[in-house]
Amino acid sequence: MCYICFVNKITKTKREVVALVPKKTVARLILYKRFLKQLIDDGVKNTYSHDIATKFGVTATQVRRDLMCVGYHGASRSGYDVKKLYDEILRFFINTEGKDVVLVGVGNLGRALLSYFSGGKSHIRVVAAFDNDEHKVGRVICGCRCYHINELKDFVDKNKIHTVMLCAPATAAQDIAVQLIKSGVKGILNFSPVRLNLSADVYIEDFDITMNLEKVMFFAGSNTGFEEKINV
Amino acid sequence: MCYICFVNKITKTKREVVALVPKKTVARLILYKRFLKQLIDDGVKNTYSHDIATKFGVTATQVRRDLMCVGYHGASRSGYDVKKLYDEILRFFINTEGKDVVLVGVGNLGRALLSYFSGGKSHIRVVAAFDNDEHKVGRVICGCRCYHINELKDFVDKNKIHTVMLCAPATAAQDIAVQLIKSGVKGILNFSPVRLNLSADVYIEDFDITMNLEKVMFFAGSNTGFEEKINV
DNA sequence: GCAGAAAAGTTATTTTTTTCACAAAACAAG
DNA sequence: CTTGTTTTGTGAAAAAAATAACTTTTCTGC
Numbered sequence: 001m002c003y004i005c006f007v008n009k010i011t012k013t014k015r016e017v018v019a020l021v022p023k024k025t026v027a028r029l030i031l032y033k034r035f036l037k038q039l040i041d042d043g044v045k046n047t048y049s050h051d052i053a054t055k056f057g058v059t060a061t062q063v064r065r066d067l068m069c070v071g072y073h074g075a076s077r078s079g080y081d082v083k084k085l086y087d088e089i090l091r092f093f094i095n096t097e098g099k100d101v102v103l104v105g106v107g108n109l110g111r112a113l114l115s116y117f118s119g120g121k122s123h124i125r126v127v128a129a130f131d132n133d134e135h136k137v138g139r140v141i142c143g144c145r146c147y148h149i150n151e152l153k154d155f156v157d158k159n160k161i162h163t164v165m166l167c168a169p170a171t172a173a174q175d176i177a178v179q180l181i182k183s184g185v186k187g188i189l190n191f192s193p194v195r196l197n198l199s200a201d202v203y204i205e206d207f208d209i210t211m212n213l214e215k216v217m218f219f220a221g222s223n224t225g226f227e228e229k230i231n232v
Numbered sequence: 233m234c235y236i237c238f239v240n241k242i243t244k245t246k247r248e249v250v251a252l253v254p255k256k257t258v259a260r261l262i263l264y265k266r267f268l269k270q271l272i273d274d275g276v277k278n279t280y281s282h283d284i285a286t287k288f289g290v291t292a293t294q295v296r297r298d299l300m301c302v303g304y305h306g307a308s309r310s311g312y313d314v315k316k317l318y319d320e321i322l323r324f325f326i327n328t329e330g331k332d333v334v335l336v337g338v339g340n341l342g343r344a345l346l347s348y349f350s351g352g353k354s355h356i357r358v359v360a361a362f363d364n365d366e367h368k369v370g371r372v373i374c375g376c377r378c379y380h381i382n383e384l385k386d387f388v389d390k391n392k393i394h395t396v397m398l399c400a401p402a403t404a405a406q407d408i409a410v411q412l413i414k415s416g417v418k419g420i421l422n423f424s425p426v427r428l429n430l431s432a433d434v435y436i437e438d439f440d441i442t443m444n445l446e447k448v449m450f451f452a453g454s455n456t457g458f459e460e461k462i463n464v
Numbered sequence: 465g466c467a468g469a470a471a472a473g474t475t476a477t478t479t480t481t482t483t484c485a486c487a488a489a490a491c492a493a494g
Numbered sequence: 495c496t497t498g499t500t501t502t503g504t505g506a507a508a509a510a511a512a513t514a515a516c517t518t519t520t521c522t523g524c
Binding site for chain 1: 469470471472473474
Binding site for chain 2: 056
């Protein structure tokens with residue numbers, strides 16, 4: 001039972017329910033899920049909102065707020081049953097779990113990502129890589145076969161792929177992204193430092209290393225040498 | 233002249249001014265800066281808030297609000313002088329520009345990042361890498377020399393490094409982060425999938441690949457097959 | 465059984481961020 | 495010179511997100 005639907009006494013599409021969940025809540029729920037998985041592996045049976053909160057540097061209220069969105073109800077005083085809460089979060093992420101992704105652009109960064117996901121540490125599988133360089137096509141890199149980008153549409157159709165990690169160079173990213181969308185891709189994790197201009201029904205998450213590094217540099221700098229008085 | 237100080241008729245420390253600028257504005261300003269640099273290279277003299285807005289998928293008002301924080305004033309009707317605006321944004325990021333960073337953890341991801349920054353495409357220089365693996369110490373990887381992590385403190389002191397890209401494995405990340413802080417580091421771009429528990433005066437940006445990929449998978453999934461009615 | 469404590473769930477409030485709406489400026493055309 | 499258009503700058507409103515405050519439940523110890 002989802003509190004949002006409950007209080008509004010409504011039947012909604014999943015899409016509508018998802019739209020009511022704050023984006024940042026989704027991000028935190030993914031982290032909570034990871035933590036709960038670890039607790040299960042460690043044999044921990046119960047946990048509390050303030051446990052989770054401490055782990056991620058947020059408030060306990062925030063955690064409870066977030067958990068309201070997935071529908072599992074803990075018990076007063078004894079907190080959350082780790083296994084049940086985990087299962088309920090999985091249910092919330094039902095469209096995510098077990099799904100595969102592909103990588104496009106097998107440069108240095110692409111290869112590092114293939115390696116990162118090949119270790120079996122993550123539950124996400126990168127099932128294919130695509131590039132337009134004939135030298136890479138046909139090779140198996142970190143356990144992942146590399147195909148020509150022209151084969152993408154077939155592969156996406158056949159394997160019901162929704163999500164792509166895009167590691168193409170900046171100059172090619174937009175064109176490739178258009179091709180991805182034509183192939184039926186619905187979500188892109190964009191590692192290239194350009195904004196992709198695409199139709200609104202595709203979800204794009206920009207993962208801009210340089211921008212984020214500069215952001216850290218800015219705030220790191222503001223921790224030092226920013227004490228002088230100014231009247232800008 | 234910064235409008236925040238102006239309207240409040242106050243003299244503040246730079247730190248206080250920075251605190252008044254929304255974090256998201258800082259992120260966008262970095263993107264605007266990049267765009268303006270490109271405009272300069274392309275020989276474009278003037279630009280407008282809606283140009284920048286279209287480029288990044290935000291509203292023109294948002295852009296103007298963001299630019300208020302850096303203090304440069306455009307001209308009604310003729311927009312912004314690209315060069316002057318760029319310079320003013322640089323001035324805002326004065327503590328960031330020209331500063332160097334180091335990388336800690338020379339695994340696959342670390343190497344890919346060294347390669348990424350070695351091409352000279354970015355204006356940020358990664359001037360050293362650190363690892364505790366004796367096999368890596370002393371080697372030069374993508375033009376970047378690798379030192380033992382014990383040499384970090386000296387290097388940071390000598391070269392006035394504030395910012396680190398941390399690519400250590402999850403199990404080691406927290407311990408290494410503590411060591412970084414002891415060495416005087418003020419900002420960490422954290423690629424490892426664990427939250428670092430550190431004192432509040434250090435800026436940490438989590439760059440969690442798996443989490444972000446899952447987020448994309450979730451929203452990509454919500455674009456398909458989420459039309460069924462539910463009453464959760 | 466009862467008082468007190470600890471925890472979840474939820475409403476209300478506050479804070480932060482974004483958008484709206486419009487004044488002022490500047491240019492263009494007649 | 496005047497009128498209309500375009501664009502910036504910004505106060506006010508709205509929306510989104512986070513936090514605080516309060517209620518209820520459940521357990522513990524007496």
